[in-house]
Amino acid sequence: xxxxxxxxxxxxxxxxxxxxxxxxxxxxxxxxxxxxxxxxxxxxxxxxxxxxxxxxxxxxxxxxxxxxxxxxxxxxxxxxxxxxxxxxxxxxxxxxxxxxxxxxxxxxxxxxxxxxxxxxxxxxxxxxxxxxxxxxxxxxxxxxxxxxxxxxxxxxxxxxxxxxxxxxxxxxxxxxxxxxxxxxxxxxxxxxxxxxxxxxxxxxxxxxxxxxxxxxxxxxxxxxxxxxxxxxxxxxxxxxxxxxxxxxxxxxxxxxxxxxxxxxxxxxxxxxxxxxxxxxxxxxxxxxxxxxxxxxxxxxxxxxxxxxxxxxxxxxxxxxxxxxxxxxxxxxxxxxxxxxxxxxxxxxxxxxxxxxxxxxxxxxxxxxxxxxxxxxxxxxxxxxxxxxxxxxxxxxxxxxxxxxxxxxxxxxxxxxxxxxxxxxxxxxxxxxxxxxxxxxxxxxxxxxxxxxxxxxxxxxxxxxxxxxxxxxxxxxxxxxxxxxxxxxxxxxxxxxxxxxxxxxxxxxxxxxxxxxxxxxxxxxxxxxxxxxxxxxxxxxxxxxxxxxxxxxxxxxxxxxxxxxxxxxxxxxxxxxxxxxxxxxxxxxxxxxxxxxxxxxxxxxxxxxxxxxxxxxxxx
Numbered sequence: 001x002x003x004x005x006x007x008x009x010x011x012x013x014x015x016x017x018x019x020x021x022x023x024x025x026x027x028x029x030x031x032x033x034x035x036x037x038x039x040x041x042x043x044x045x046x047x048x049x050x051x052x053x054x055x056x057x058x059x060x061x062x063x064x065x066x067x068x069x070x071x072x073x074x075x076x077x078x079x080x081x082x083x084x085x086x087x088x089x090x091x092x093x094x095x096x097x098x099x100x101x102x103x104x105x106x107x108x109x110x111x112x113x114x115x116x117x118x119x120x121x122x123x124x125x126x127x128x129x130x131x132x133x134x135x136x137x138x139x140x141x142x143x144x145x146x147x148x149x150x151x152x153x154x155x156x157x158x159x160x161x162x163x164x165x166x167x168x169x170x171x172x173x174x175x176x177x178x179x180x181x182x183x184x185x186x187x188x189x190x191x192x193x194x195x196x197x198x199x200x201x202x203x204x205x206x207x208x209x210x211x212x213x214x215x216x217x218x219x220x221x222x223x224x225x226x227x228x229x230x231x232x233x234x235x236x237x238x239x240x241x242x243x244x245x246x247x248x249x250x251x252x253x254x255x256x257x258x259x260x261x262x263x264x265x266x267x268x269x270x271x272x273x274x275x276x277x278x279x280x281x282x283x284x285x286x287x288x289x290x291x292x293x294x295x296x297x298x299x300x301x302x303x304x305x306x307x308x309x310x311x312x313x314x315x316x317x318x319x320x321x322x323x324x325x326x327x328x329x330x331x332x333x334x335x336x337x338x339x340x341x342x343x344x345x346x347x348x349x350x351x352x353x354x355x356x357x358x359x360x361x362x363x364x365x366x367x368x369x370x371x372x373x374x375x376x377x378x379x380x381x382x383x384x385x386x387x388x389x390x391x392x393x394x395x396x397x398x399x400x401x402x403x404x405x406x407x408x409x410x411x412x413x414x415x416x417x418x419x420x421x422x423x424x425x426x427x428x429x430x431x432x433x434x435x436x437x438x439x440x441x442x443x444x445x446x447x448x449x450x451x452x453x454x455x456x457x458x459x460x461x462x463x464x465x466x467x468x469x470x471x472x473x474x475x476x477x478x479x480x481x482x483x484x485x486x487x488x489x490x491x492x493x494x495x496x497x498x499x500x501x502x503x504x505x506x507x508x509x510x511x512x513x514x515x516x517x518x519x520x521x522x523x524x525x526x527x528x529x530x531x532x533x534x535x536x537x538x539x540x541x542x543x544x545x546x547x548x549x550x551x552x553x554x555x556x557x558x559x560x561x562x563x564x565x566x567x568x569x570x571x572x573x574x575x576x577x578x579x580x581x582x583x584x585x586x587x588x589x590x591x592x593x594x595x596x597x598x599x600x601x602x603x604x605x606x607x608x609x610x611x612x613x614x615x616x617x618x619x
Contacts, residue, residue, distance in 0.1 A: 133170050149171065161179075200227060318344070332362025364389070377403050391409075394422070408435050411438045416445045432455075441461065488518055507537070513540060579605050
């Protein structure tokens with residue numbers, strides 16, 4: 001390599017600068033050998049420009065004199081082609097960073113570098129932001145997902161909420177956000193809602209049990225304009241939402257909203273009126289759940305308003321498919337207003353009026369309108385104190401409900417006497433659930449139930465004493481691999497009943513069973529429990545309850561070995577309840593070891609000797 005220097009720049013100085021470089025692609029020894037070999041490549045250093053450059057820079061009072069190396073490097077850059085410039089950016093990088101030397105001499109290169117550095121800077125910022133999101137979620141024990149953010153049950157504080165808000169900027173694809181069951185964030189929701197504009201595509205927002213107050217609801221209402229695609233809003237279990245708090249949402253919800261959940265929010269009559277005004281602007285609403293709000297139907301001073309306004313507004317929600325009014329304090333007078341709107345809602349598939357004891361004796365006011373619900377599949381009337389007259393009115397309406405698949409009249413003692421008529425009126429071939437727990441079944445009604453059992457996926461006759469000694473009639477009617485849930489709690493089952501259940505399992509009729517509840521049946525002997533677990537055929541079982549009554553206890557040492565041997569044949573098991581059963585320390589270790597490695601929830605009593613609880617009501 002031959003050097004030509006107009007001012008006889010010292011040869012050893014050039015060698016010094018080259019030997020100090022580590023990014024030229026060869027070692028200093030190679031550079032020296034190339035200099036000594038006088039290769040054809042010629043690089044001319046015109047140091048005569050140094051004076052003129054220095055003179056020009058001297059006119060700038062704040063500048064410093066350029067070094068000879070600066071002049072050399074700038075000429076090298078000008079002589080390199082555009083394709084050769086790219087790797088030169090790191091030549092003498094450390095010196096350039098300290099001295100502030102430009103890495104390119106032409107404006108085109110500077111523009112290209114500015115654009116690339118801008119893109120790189122944006123990418124670096126996004127990467128750093130995503131890293132902050134990952135650290136935040138991992139600290140809370142949650143998985144990272146750019147579309148779904150689940151922070152339920154994380155004990156979030158107001159500070160955590162503020163940090164979360166600042167991270168939303170790095171989650172532009174977020175569609176679901178759940179911060180439920182974090183009671184410490186109540187009263188400061190505005191810290192989060194003020195940043196919702198960063199996640200404008202969010203579709204699901206869940207804020208259950210966060211101790212929200214009226215101010216939080218107002219802040220949420222003001223932020224809803226930033227999330228125009230919101231489809232699901234759940235603010236259940238926030239008592240502060242009631243008492244007029246829903247006024248903060250009036251006129252703020254957008255037509256895409258499909259589901260509103262306000263369970264146990266202490267809604268008042270004023271909230272019922274406000275909710276009715278909201279529904280008229282939501283043509284796509286399909287799910288409305290205001291259960292467990294007993295004050296929702298209270299009388300309004302001066303008459304009018306309240307639940308009647310809400311019931312009348314339901315007629316505008318023509319897309320409504322699910323209406324849940326469980327434990328809302330409804331009375332027979334409310335059924336007239338509700339029935340008038342149901343006539344205009346043929347798309348309703350689920351109607352839940354359970355736990356409204358005030359409906360007793362007046363169900364006929366509603367059943368007249370049920371015939372218009374052509375798509376009704378799920379009707380829940382459990383714990384409504386239905387009378388014989390109510391059940392007769394229901395029987396008259398059932399033939400019109402051709403799409404019905406689930407009917408719940410459990411915890412209505414009069415239902416036992418009318419079961420034969422109910423079963424005769426039901427579309428049995430499509431029925432899936434007919435729970436009859438706490439219905440005071442008689443031998444005749446139990447025989448009628450056997451007619452419906454072949455079509456059911458869930459069988460629940462708990463707290464019916466007539467089942468004990470007659471369970472064979474029920475089990476023999478089951479279709480193989482059809483039943484998914486079998487609940488026989490507190491049925492006074494005998495050892496023979498369990499042996500018959502074991503025979504059915506051995507035949508493979510319970511191969512699809514997921515839930516088996518045999519609790520509160522202390523009359524079963526050890527042989528019955530052993531026969532059940534030795535039979536096999538329960539490969540799909542997920543939940544099994546063998547607990548005794550709170551006031552009793554017994555030893556399970558005789559049948560525990562059969563259970564331990566059966567555990568490997570229960571791969572789907574997730575919960576095992578054996579409360580009030582006593583066992584030795586070695587047996588406890590064996591059972592604990594058998595379920596621990598399977599991650600099974602084991603419910604047992606560490607010390608049953610101190611148990612003094614009494615039996616609760618069966619209903």
